[in-house]
Amino acid sequence: MAKQYSFYPGCSSQKKASSYNQLRSTQTICQELGIQLNEISDWNCCSASIGYCGGGELPRLVLSARNLALSEKEHPGQDLVATCAACWLATREAQERLEHDPQLKTEANEALKEAGLTFKGEKKVRHLVEVLIEDVGYDEIRKHVKKPLKGIKIAGYVGCQTNRPFGIVGESFENPVYLDKMIDAVGAEPITNYQKKVACCGGALMFSEPEKSQALVKDILEAAHDAGADMLVTPCPVCQMNTEVYQSFINKKYGTNFNMPSVYYSTIMSVAFGKTAKEAALDGQMIRAKQLEEVAAR
Amino acid sequence: MSNAYRNNFLREVTANVEEGEWVKMCMQCGVCSGSCPLGPHWEHPPQEIFMMIRAGKREEVLKSNSMWYCTSCYNCIARCPRGLPITHIMHGLAHYAKRLGMVPQNQQTAKFAQKFWDNLTKKGRVNELTLGLSLYFMNGFGEGVKTSLKMQGVGLGMLKTQRMDPLEILGGHGCKDVAGLQAALKKARQIEEAKAVKV
Known part of the structure; x- marks a missing residue:
């Protein structure tokens, strides 16, 4: 049951x-x-x-x-x-x-x-995430993986409010590793030295202080890119939106060329569990996660 | 002479600001200021705000832009060696400044935060579409049209990915018992205001 x-x-x-x-x-x-x-x-x-x-x-x-x-x-x-x-x-x-x-x-x-x-x-x-870690467990998650996300390099972007002031049970403030473990559990490759893992995306201030917040997001994307990440994975709706939908603004302002998908942990798990692109809500990506779409289509 | 030495502002903050009783515990180490993602933009970073409160600089603190730069990342709380709930104190100071009508004109985050509150209390849930639109137009019609055009790509993208619903303009999501929720919020506000110490 x-x-x-x-x-x-x-x-x-x-x-x-x-x-x-x-x-x-x-x-x-x-x-x-x-x-x-x-x-x-x-x-x-x-x-x-x-x-x-x-x-x-x-x-x-x-x-x-x-x-x-x-x-x-x-x-x-x-x-x-x-x-x-x-x-x-x-x-x-x-x-x-x-x-x-x-x-x-x-x-x-x-x-x-x-x-x-x-x-x-x-x-x-x-x-x-605590339910997944404590009540289900990484080993059980691993058992449900039908299509391991082999070769996909993912930066686990934890952000702020899932991490501070409470944090996920058993994790540290400065270097929480649960996303890395989840990424590993679904067969992808976690970027373990991701420098901006717990940095702030500006949160709600993206709306009121867009320039200052986009500067923070630029650093978050740059660190992922420099560490070799294909995409970001995050637990937070604001982190996801802020890191995804303003990339064109950032590219314009800073002369960068970001086009990096930012997905939820539930997205990569759905794909690895063998679900369809629709079930994984891959059609909800503004920056399409093509590598995940390919796995889902297999 | 004795009156000149009485620090009324610290007492006022202790009594009327959320978690204000913690202000006197700051030991001026500056870890909060160094940990703040928007720290370089603060006119007075948290550590300085705390000392200014103790120095009785009421106008300078409450009329400051500073606490409105808090992104609520909670870095300062996680790192403060004295365990001060700094994020809450900043929110509390911002709210208190608003209540007293001392927010600097055109403070963008204050405007947005007020719109957020008004939006959520109207139906009990945030209507992202009307909130977004009111936000674009909060600095006047001309600015609003400019912002809307600039944000067009984001809007279309959200629409295409089923993350925005144009029908929300007709009212959209909400609580069933909005009346009960609003009555509870009104009561809470009354309780809070009755407790505030008059200055």
């Missing part, structure tokens, strides 16, 4: 939103690995890490507390799992801060009463 989890997809994973390709490939690998994600029915936005202008501390915590309360009610006993870095961070932070501060918890519940909800603090908040 499939393992059951309470699932918080987040705004960017909604149908035809910016990381819909992540959701599609996530559904594919979860089905293959016996993971059942039960969506919280009426979840709301967590306000990511950019809600702080309009939203104060308590209103922002209440956003996540509402999701946690709904999850407690609808999926008792199931861990709450998120795929988006910001969703996971905000939800886990709210869970921990409300747990450790009884006054904040009382205040959050006073606010939630207006929506007829109560936050109890029963949930463990986990990233899907």
Whole structure:
């Protein structure tokens, strides 16, 4: 029987939103690995890490507390799992801060009463990567590989919010290696000396400070290129989008010639598991991952 | 004489800014400033902001552009030897400056962040299409048309890859219980404002 989890997809994973390709490939690998994600029915936005202008501390915590309360009610006993870095961070932070501060918890519940909800603090908040590492395991992932991604060199771009301040269980802040292990598990070649593995892509400031953020992305792409990578793989929707869709702007400004695919870990796993290009959401790439398309077509 | 030596701004920050009670713990090592991806662009990097708060430089801190350059990468938090939640303090200072109406005019991240909040609280979920469009046009109509043209390739690419839905303009995704969510947020804001110490 499939393992059951309470699932918080987040705004960017909604149908035809910016990381819909992540959701599609996530559904594919979860089905293959016996993971059942039960969506919280009426979840709301967590306000990511950019809600702080309009939203104060308590209103922002209440956003996540509402999701946690709904999850407690609808999926008792199931861990709450998120795929988006910001969703996971905000939800886990709210869970921990409300747990450790009884006054904040009382205040959050006073606010939630207006929506007829109560936050109890029963949930463990986990990233899907943690489910894959701890509940499934690299060895089990390896067993599902039907088409090893032989000869494809991949830089594991971990980024920020999947890595700090919490990080994936058992990993270090400065050199987390779980993506390298996943890349290895699907038969591809990890770029282990990738210098910009945990560097920032600018996050939401790509919208408000595009020049400064694109300069950061240029360094991230350059380090991958110089280390011999064919593509980037990342766990984060903002990292994926920022490293993929602005490459033409960067090329124009810096005279570079980047055309490097940036995919999700769920993309490479789907392809290696023998799924179709559609199931792996390869049609969701703005910069096509041709090597992966070739494997999927075999 | 005694009043001149009372550091009111540090007390104000301690009382009214998210995680503000940590400011007095900074030991001025500068690891945060050196770890910040946009550090070179900050007029006053975090370490300096902390000392300015302690020196009572209220106007200079709250009217500064600096904390609006925080990308929320959490490097400073991961590395701070004293364990200060620096990212949160920067968000807290930014929010407090906004509440007091002290944000520098035309601060791009402040404008975007406010639009993000307004967008998500309207229906409970972010509408990426209307957020994106409002963002392009946040510096006026002429700028908006220019930005839209510049971003045309990205928009078409997102459309083609099923990562953007033009129908979202009609309302799009949202929570069912928007009323409940909005009532909870309103209550939370009231609780927070009632707690704030008047200056």
